[in-house]
Amino acid sequence: MDKKRAAKIYELLDKTYPGATTALSYKKPHELLIATILSAQCTDKRVNIVTKELFRKYRSVSDFSKVSESALEKEIRSTGFFRSKAKHIIGSARKIEADFGGKVPRSMVELVSLPGVARKTANIVLFHAFGKIEGIAVDTHVKRISARLEFTGNTDPVKIERDLMGVFAKEKWGDLTNILISHGRKICRTGKPLCGECSVRGLCSYQAGERNV
Numbered sequence: 001m002d003k004k005r006a007a008k009i010y011e012l013l014d015k016t017y018p019g020a021t022t023a024l025s026y027k028k029p030h031e032l033l034i035a036t037i038l039s040a041q042c043t044d045k046r047v048n049i050v051t052k053e054l055f056r057k058y059r060s061v062s063d064f065s066k067v068s069e070s071a072l073e074k075e076i077r078s079t080g081f082f083r084s085k086a087k088h089i090i091g092s093a094r095k096i097e098a099d100f101g102g103k104v105p106r107s108m109v110e111l112v113s114l115p116g117v118a119r120k121t122a123n124i125v126l127f128h129a130f131g132k133i134e135g136i137a138v139d140t141h142v143k144r145i146s147a148r149l150e151f152t153g154n155t156d157p158v159k160i161e162r163d164l165m166g167v168f169a170k171e172k173w174g175d176l177t178n179i180l181i182s183h184g185r186k187i188c189r190t191g192k193p194l195c196g197e198c199s200v201r202g203l204c205s206y207q208a209g210e211r212n213v
Contacts, residue, residue, distance in 0.1 A: 006167045009149060009200045013179045016199040017186075020178035022128050025051060029104040029129035030061045030096070033114075034089050036121045042079040050079055061102050064093035088116025108134045119161065127174035136164045137177040141184030148188060148206040 014020075023044040026032040031051065038047045054075055058064050064072075072086040079085060092114040096104060104125065105111050111122035123137035136142070138157040142164075146152045152163035168176055187194045195201055 003167055005203055006151060007169075009203050010168065010172060010176065010179070012199050012203075013183055014175070017179050017182040020175065020182040022124065022178065024048065026129075027055075029125065030064070030093070031055050032129050033092065033104055033117070033121070033125050034064065036124050037085055037088055037092070037116055038076060038079045040085070041081060047079060050076055061093050061096050061104070064089060065097050084116070088114075091115035092117060104129065106130050106132065118157075120157065123174075123177070127177075133170060133174045136161050136168075136173045138164075139177070139181065140190075141181045141188075142177055144190065145180045145184050145188050148193075149200070149204055 024035040025048045026035050035047055035051050069086045073082045076082050076085055095114055108122050111117055120137045123135045126132040126134055138161045146160055151167055152160045154160050187198050
């Protein structure tokens, strides 16, 4: 991958989506952690609807550590995969209480030790809650656009993250996810993207409808 081309794409997309950030609503680190767990296979809009009441009812890590799985399942049901999500949220809260003094940990190693937390979630929490950059969060938008823009030939999120980290300067890693997600939602969509409206079309060989990426 040509790093100069990648840098130009980043520059253009950064100008297209100034101030791009996570769409998840949160005020505290544990709320972002929980919202990100809930966002798996679910829209951020739906998650924000659910967490508005959830975070009003359960205000601390301790509150989430004490709720029953059956009760939490009912409250997050509309986000999908609610049984595993409830189990992961409660399990994470209990581990944070037991091992980290009730505070969401601030390192990749510690975060991925929590139930249901992989690198994507950890990267989002580290960057947005603590301003730390340790990697690049790879969600479905990042995966799709990274393939279309030929940043990577891999399909595994961990390998895609590794490839992106090799192409972009570290100080851009945190914002890269937000920029690509914004581009994926507005222009470079699943199915037929709006290539005619794309700010990086001159640097992209992908043509709408010609490839199933």
